[in-house]
Amino acid sequence: MNPRLAELEDRWRRAAADLDNAHKRAARDLALAQDAERARAASVFLPVVDGLTDAVTYARQVDDGLAEGVGSIREHAVAALERLGYPRIDDVDVPFDPRIHEVVSVVERADVPPRTVTAVARLGFGTPERLLRPAGVVVTAAEE
Numbered sequence: 001m002n003p004r005l006a007e008l009e010d011r012w013r014r015a016a017a018d019l020d021n022a023h024k025r026a027a028r029d030l031a032l033a034q035d036a037e038r039a040r041a042a043s044v045f046l047p048v049v050d051g052l053t054d055a056v057t058y059a060r061q062v063d064d065g066l067a068e069g070v071g072s073i074r075e076h077a078v079a080a081l082e083r084l085g086y087p088r089i090d091d092v093d094v095p096f097d098p099r100i101h102e103v104v105s106v107v108e109r110a111d112v113p114p115r116t117v118t119a120v121a122r123l124g125f126g127t128p129e130r131l132l133r134p135a136g137v138v139v140t141a142a143e144e
Contacts, residue, residue, distance in 0.1 A: 035130070042084045042125070042132050049077045049123065081125050081132070089124030089135040092117050096139045099128040104136040114143045 052074035059067035078088055089100050096103070096115045104121045112118060117137045124135025 038084055039130075039132060042081055042086050045077070045081060046125070046133060049074065049081065052077055053123070078123070085130065086125035086132040087127065089126065090120045092119060096137070097128070100124055100126070100131060100134055101137045101139075102134040103139055105138040106141050107138055109140050112140045114140055116140045 052070060056067055056071045056074055059070050082088060093112075094117050095113075096117055101117060101124070107118060109118065117135075117139055119138040120135050121138060122133075122136030125132040
């Protein structure tokens with residue numbers, strides 16, 4: 001093969017590889033930017049969910065029908081966060097996981113294993129890999 005032709009073919013292959021790498025890098029950067037924007041939009045929505053939660057608590061004291069209506073709207077808001085990729089974190093009777101839980105209170109209970117979530121004081125959203133907000137939880141005391 002002609003040395004000049006071999007050199008041009010080598011340069012062409014390198015340019016093609018560089019272009020392929022640039023496409024992959026651009027796709028990765030776009031995905032990261034989309035995830036960051038999704039997280040930003042979802043975090044702006046968190047006070048709405050918290051406000052609706054407070055409204056449900058108040059409405060239960062005033063009128064069951066009102067509480068049911070506001071609760072339905074709250075569930076729509078929570079579902080919107082789930083559609084954005086941030087599932088609710090509200091499980092009880094599960095082991096405490098510092099990746100998704102934040103302790104707001106500790107209780108002594110002999111009938112429940114140590115470091116078990118007994119109540120959720122504030123909904124959390126996300127997964128251990130992509131956390132929007134940890135759940136504020138009440139846990140049983142750790143063994144001494």
